[in-house]
Structure formats: structure tokens, C-alpha cells
Amino acid sequence: MTVEAIQRLLEAVRDGTLGVADATRRLKDLPFADLGYAKVDHHRQLRTGFPEVVFCPGKTLEQIAGILERVSANGQSALATRVSAELVESLHPRFPKLEYHAAARILFLSNGGASAPGAQVLVVSGGTADHPVAEEAAVTAEKLGQRVERLYDVGVAGLHRLLSRRDRLDQADVVIAVAGMEGALASVVGGLVDKPVIAVPTSVGYGASFGGLAALLAMLNSCASGVAVVNIDNGFGAGHLAATIGRCIALARVGIST
Numbered sequence: 001m002t003v004e005a006i007q008r009l010l011e012a013v014r015d016g017t018l019g020v021a022d023a024t025r026r027l028k029d030l031p032f033a034d035l036g037y038a039k040v041d042h043h044r045q046l047r048t049g050f051p052e053v054v055f056c057p058g059k060t061l062e063q064i065a066g067i068l069e070r071v072s073a074n075g076q077s078a079l080a081t082r083v084s085a086e087l088v089e090s091l092h093p094r095f096p097k098l099e100y101h102a103a104a105r106i107l108f109l110s111n112g113g114a115s116a117p118g119a120q121v122l123v124v125s126g127g128t129a130d131h132p133v134a135e136e137a138a139v140t141a142e143k144l145g146q147r148v149e150r151l152y153d154v155g156v157a158g159l160h161r162l163l164s165r166r167d168r169l170d171q172a173d174v175v176i177a178v179a180g181m182e183g184a185l186a187s188v189v190g191g192l193v194d195k196p197v198i199a200v201p202t203s204v205g206y207g208a209s210f211g212g213l214a215a216l217l218a219m220l221n222s223c224a225s226g227v228a229v230v231n232i233d234n235g236f237g238a239g240h241l242a243a244t245i246g247r248c249i250a251l252a253r254v255g256i257s258t
Contacts, residue, residue, distance in 0.1 A: 037063050040070045049247055050144055050240070054080040061090050068095065068109060078109040079143055081136065081236045104135035104235070108143050118146040119246030121239075122172035124162070124189060126155030126179030129204040133235040134178040137200060140239025141176075146246045156184045169193050173249050174242045177227075178235070180204025183215030190224025196245055198238045199229045 012018035041052045054067050064080065064087070071078040072095075088100045088107060099108040121141045125134040134152060142148045149172070154162040162169075162185075169175065169192055178200040179185035186199035199222070201215035208214060212232035219229045230237040 035066055035070060038067050040067055040074075050243065051076040051078070053236070053240075054078070056080050056082050056084075056087065061087065065091060065094055072109050072111065075111055077111045077143070078107075079140070080107040081105065081140075083107045101135065101139045103132060104139040105132070106136060106139045106143070106236075108139075118144075118243070119173035119249040120171060121146045121148045121174045121176065121242045121246055122168055123148060123150050123152075123176045123178065124154060124169075124185065125150075125152045125177075126181065126185045127157075127204065128153050130178045130180055130202045133200060133202045133233050134176075136235025137176045137178060137239040137242070138235075140236050141242045141246070144240065144243035144247075146174075146243050154185075155179060155181075156188055159188070162188065166192070174198065174245050176200060176238045176242055178202060178238070180212060180215050181209060183218035186219045186227055186229070187222040187224045190222060190227040193226075195226070197224070197227045198241055199227050200235060200238045201229070201232050203233050 009018070013020060052071060054064060054071075056064055068078045068080065068091070083100065083105050085100075085102060088098070091107070092098060095109055097109065099110070100106075101108070121138075123134050123138040123141075125131065131152060134150070138148050138150055149168060151162075151165055151168055154165070169189070172193070172195060174196050175189055175193055176198045177186040177189045180202035181204065183199070183201050186197060190197045199219040201212045201219050203209075203212035205212070205214065216229065216232055219227065228241070230241065
């Protein structure tokens with residue numbers, strides 16, 4: 001349920017085109033809808049500005065489809081993460097207009113409504129192996145209304161590649177730094193910019209990287225100021241946080257208080 005949807009409902013009651021009983025029935029599921037296996041949070045977009053997102057691993061095809069149908073029927077766009085190509089093939093007959101971003105493993109269903117005002121987000125990645133996590137962050141931020149640019153394969157093994165694009169770092173409102181191995185990219189970026197840096201450690205690396213733990217600890221211990229860290233391989237979390245920050249920046253630019 002969005003602010004616009006509630007306004008239209010109240011205006012319909014005011015104008016006499018919708019009865020009180022019908023309005024009450026529509027408002028009954030305003031906070032959430034209990035599907036038995038899931039409680040779909042319709043109120044989240046009203047509270048946070050962004051709708052609920054479906055994390056697909058661990059859920060059955062029928063559960064995922066039911067949640068997506070409920071979110072979409074409530075007039076909200078639906079975003080699902082960690083979606084396999086096989087799952088998309090099974091969902092497509094029910095949702096013929098779904099968008100699937102294979103590299104990001106993200107599925108998106110648009111309700112056609114206006115998105116939240118956005119800012120400029122730059123996603124920077126260390127190496128090509130970090131691409132899936134970087135794309136998850138980039139697509140998430142895009143679908144949550146931000147203007148996203150990508151600057152990939154500019155890790156610290158060849159620092160000149162990053163420094164040659166200082167202009168793109170300077171133009172961004174928020175930077176997402178995605179890196180595995182030793183995770184040094186976040187510290188380097190944090191020392192170059194005057195804006196929030198969201199660091200994403202990836203599980204890319206050899207044995208002593210411990211599945212991304214080395215990068216996570218390095219980013220948590222960054223000597224650069226203004227660096228926040230999300231969990232290992234959590235591109236979605238970084239993209240959502242960037243969208244939250246970006247939305248506040250965009251609203252402030254037009255003089256709207258959040």
C-alpha cells in the first residue's frame with residue numbers, strides 16, 4: 001500500500017464513488033496479508049519508501065509465486081533476489097511481464113507507478129569475479145529508483161585503472177565498493193571521496209580468504225572514514241542502503257523533508 005493508493009481510496013470515499021464498507025474491506029489487509037506460509041508486509045512501502053523484497057532460497061515455487069502475486073495485486077512493484085534461471089522459467093507463465101537480470105539473479109515486476117526520487121550511485125568492483133555481487137547491488141539500487149553507473153574491474157592490483165576515472169567518483173552521491181581477496185578497494189575509495197562508501201566483501205579469493213571473511217574483516221577495519229560494511233556477498237543489502245541514502249539526498253535537493 002502506497003501513500004498515493006491510500007489518498008485515492010480516501011478521495012473515493014469523500015466523492016461518494018466508494019462506500020465505507022468497501023473501503024473498510026480494502027483497508028483490512030493494509031498492514032499485512034497472512035498467506036499461512038508468509039505474512040506479506042503491505043505497510044513497508046508506506047513506512048520506508050520501498051516495498052517488501054522476496055529472498056528466494058529456501059522457498060518453494062508456489063510460495064514465491066504466491067508472495068509475488070500478493071505484492072503485485074496490492075499495487076506495489078515486486079523485487080525478488082537470488083533467483084535462478086530455472087525458477088524464472090517456471091514463474092514466467094504466471095508473470096509474463098517479469099524482468100529477469102541474470103547476472104544479478106534478480107527478478108522484477110513493475111506496477112507502473114512512479115519510483116522514489118533518486119540520486120547518483122556508482123558501483124565500483126575490484127575484479128571480474130566480483131561481477132555477480134556488483135550487479136546485484138547495481139540492479140537493486142536501479143529498481144529502487146536510483147541512477148546507477150558501473151565502474152568494474154578497477155581493483156588495487158592496477159590502481160591506475162581506478163585513478164583514471166576520478167571524475168566518476170567525484171560525480172557520485174553514494175559509492176558501493178565491491179571486492180574480494182583482501183578487500184582493500186573499499187579503503188582506497190573511502191580515502192578518495194567525500195561521500196558515503198558502502199563496502200561489500202565478496203567470497204572471491206584463495207583459501208586464506210576464508211570465503212570472504214578476510215575481506216569482511218579488512219573492510220570493517222578500514223582506516224578510511226565514511227565506510228560502512230554489509231555482509232559477505234550481500235549486494236542486495238548494499239543496493240538497498242544506497243537507495244535509502246540516495247532517496248534522502250534527492251528529497252533534500254527538492255526541499256522535501258523525509
